[in-house]
Amino acid sequence: MSGAFHSSPRRPGSGRRPSAERSPAVPPRFQSLARIANQNTRERSEERQLEGGMEERSSSVKMRWSGDKLRYEDNLDCEEHDQHPPFFMPSYLRGNRHMEKLKRAWEMHIAELEERRDVREGHAGSRKMSGSYRGVAHEVVERAPAGLLSGSHSIAGDDVKTSRGLPSRWSEDDKWVGLEVVGDGSEVRFSGVCKTTDEAASIRTDLPMPQEFGLYYYEVTILSRCKEGLIGIGFSGRKTALNRLPGWETESWAYHGDDGFSFNCSANGKQYGPKFVTLDVIGCGVNFRTGTAFFTKNGIHLGTAFTNLKATQLFPSVGIKKSGEHIRANFGRDKFVFDIDGMMAEERRLIRDQINKTDVSLLHPPDDESTLIQKLVAQYLAHEGYVETSKAFATDVQDRSKSLSKPGSQSESTLFGAEDDVHTVNRQKIRKAILAGDIDKAIKFTDTFYPQVLLDERNKEIYFQLKCRKFVEMMLRYSELQVAATPSTVSNGHTTDDALDNQMELDDQLDREFAKQSQLQHHEGDIDMESSTSSLHKSGLMKSNDYLTAALQYGQELHAEFGGDPRPAVKDQLREVFAIMAYVDPRESIVGSLLDKRGRVGIAERVNGAILVSLGKPSSAALEKLCNQTEAFLDAVASKVGGKAGMVNVREDFLRPQDDGPTWTG
Amino acid sequence: MEQKIAEMKPNKGDINSVIMDYLISEGYPAAAEKFAQETNLFQSDAFDLSSIRERVDIRNAILAGRIEDAIELLNETNTMILDETPLLHFKLLQLQLVEIIRSVLEKNNGKPASAEFRPALEFATNQLAPRAPTDPQYLSALEKTMALMIFDADKMIPEMKELLDLQLRETVAGEVNKAILESQGLKPEARIRELVRARAWAEAQAKPLHLLPANSDIGLDGDNVSAAHDSDAMVTG
Known part of the structure; x- marks a missing residue:
């Protein structure tokens, strides 16, 4: 973490008081204003102790006045920092790339300390879900090489030296x-x-x-x-x-x-x-x-x-x-x-403005901007296995060039490699299943088409993600059913036909859990999962409690398979997904983000990437690589000379739709 | 650096929205429709396919040199748009004049009889000449276009040859598309354009500081050996 955040170095002997001495109090800002007003009568009791109304980390941070000084007591026993005041982001730096990075690093640091404290105090299992930064920490961990959680590293190797906080005191x-x-x-x-x-x-x-x-x-x-x-x-x-x-x-x-x-x-x-x-x-x-x-x-x-x-x-x-x-x-x-x-x-x-005046003709000569973009989009669609879109795009492009009928222009069909092969179709099937939330189908497809992929040691993590997602999908299904059902039907445990109308493919997954034995009869050659839809679904008599039982059973299997994994990231994730069971409607709860259907996209992408790698193709599309390269170049420039490269944020400025155009993110 | 590039993988949802934005903005209606279905991330009512098709029809008319049709379609889409953007209107009329001249030139192997230019001259007099005095750049554009009728094809200066290049249709079609998007309160340009420019800009910033990695290829010619090798380093899961 580079020892560079927010607080002065730890001073020996800066003793902490037992928590019993803490008393309720005024928020710090008012306290500070009050002190200004009373500058001439500054007497106050030597040990005026205050507890702050902190928005975040209220469970761990206590503020205490001692004489003129305000201290943040957090019981985190950090080797690098004397105290951990709440993270702040100056208004003009919102959306700043480096600021975002600092925030992630800080959140990881705190998460790590809390983790260690929990282990120390021996109540790891009962720890409260600590809100947003756990999620963020995971996001980083997922992508980062092993060892990140244990050591004092920053996000990426080179950043250890350069990643600094901002002046805070x-x-x-x-x-x-x-x-x-x-x-x-x-x-x-x-x-x-x-x-x-x-x-x-x-x-x-x-x-x-x-x-x-x-x-x-x-x-x-x-x-x-x-x-x-x-x-x-x-x-x-x-x-x-x-x-x-x-x-x-x-x-x-x-x-x-x-x-x-x-x-x-x-x-x-x-x-x-x-x-x-x-x-x-x-x-x-x-x-x-x-x-x-x-x-x-x-x-x-x-x-x-x-x-x-x-x-x-x-x-x-x-x-x-x-x-x-x-x-x-x-x-x-x-x-x-x-x-x-x-x-x-x-x-x-x-x-x-400067960026928009930049000539892109040197990126991929002899392509001009429009041609290059067309190629990038075509390659992305093919790479990701969006077969139908890929074909439609080719048709649209041909349609366009036909109008122009430019003599001697290159044949546009060369834009599109012969990606329409069996692998592309397979990848598309797997993606479809994941996006529909049918993880069983996705695993089955993957195992059939690419038996080595999920067994590969490098892809253990992806396999784990799939297995966890299945549990999430089961809970999602259960909670949708709970909410859709009227109170009376919930109380007697039966769902209405209306609720069942909404069930779609997800029922298949749960039904299969019930009908595991019957699934064995399923013949090898045909892996069209629609046929496995059990009669339970059709009868419309599924009890929502049965869904919960099925999820619980599966949860136990999941725990049996991965519970012994020593990696903290795995332990954390298991704990998090199991926590979903604690909520009546988890979608509206603190763990709601875990249930977000957009989570499927990330998993679909990783499975797709793993298959591509197994086929000897690059795991990222050129367009993704282009974003990565841009970020990497900007980072390198910003940390060497600062300046304008620091003020560009690829994600905020170019990827995320802001006030432009209709909101078509679903 | 290679390692860092791999770690900064963008969010797939973000990229998909950039793609969708492009398909809509630059007019790929069939692809937009399929993409919404395949990604499962876009509600089908989140964009108006018929309005994309309208723009595509106008664009295709311009690309095919049917400028009169294009102007008519444009007026059907938005009766005010040409009045509100006089420069665009002028450019369309100028292109129309170019197309009239082109058809004459092509008919006679580049050496037409002067009499054949009569329709072109009439069009210039009726449509373009009245507008020319309102802006000096109109006047100079009109002069250049008229000169196409006087010079032999092989004696034309490059500026005049540009007028006869079909690229002019693309340029005007692009400007018309932007104007329609803007009139509908949409961003006139697809986000992916700025993204690609940012990539070129970032490289230009890094280069003089010697911060570029050995391989800064954009990876479009993907299936070659070095790209496959790179991808192995990218597996972080």
């Missing part, structure tokens, strides 16, 4: 004497004395501004400034001396409140903006695309202050000169006064 260590970090780490107060005129005390944040964001911004509220005071706000390098104000030293840049000057690594400033005093909100932004920095005052942009900034590690930094002066920074947990979201949107628009 002032550093307890990287500061000059006399400065005190108070509150939750966002406030700094000076109580020392400066002897000479050019002496001052500065502080940096826990982490540098990640250049991968492309744009970084934070704001500082002047809580208290003395008449002769001097506060400088800006940023500096890792090694810049802290006994003077930022801006005066090399590798430091700042805007000073006493004269409104900007200082660019020099004691000689330049006229820049207005002076600032108590209760002013000063913002500081660095644009890694242009290599410039700017400041804002109370939401007004003051213009570019510095240019030609190089992509080095830059830390937000403030410096204070007079005793009693006090500031609070907003690193993005709260809404910013300046419309930085608008600025980021404009930056992204500029880059989108």
